[in-house]
Amino acid sequence: MDSISLxxxxxVKAKLTEKLKEKILKELEDNLAHVDLELQQLSIQEKRVLQENTPAEPTPESMHRAQAIEAQFGEERQKRLAFRAETQKRKEDMEKLAIGAEIVQGTLERQVDVHIGDDMRxxxxxxxxxxxxxxxxxxG
Structure with a gap:
């Protein structure tokens, strides 16, 4: 066998143009606005769930349940805050990039016939x- 298909x-890289930069910045701003809305909704949900699960006379069981609810909502909040911080950093980095810079947009696959002696690199x-x-x- 002298060849194989791999x-x-x-x-895939994109050359940064004004149009692409504006598009990416808008997407990042939309993501930030969306996560801010999710954080607000999460706070409202947390208050509602705590009110529904807190009796007038607190018991050790109800206190434990309230702590579990707060922990669960806290975990969700942390995920969104981490996403928000990452998105904010990406936005700041994008704002600093000069027009003409090359940015990686992703990776695709291609089918290649390789032969004995080909340079793999x-x-x-x-x-x-x-x-x-x-x-x-x-x-190449």
Missing amino acids: KMPVT ELMNVEVLVEDDKIVAIR
């Missing part, structure tokens, strides 16, 4: 550069 990764390091949804370069 799936190889292809890195050359086959693995393939990039597609996109500018305003048009392929402008294929680098």
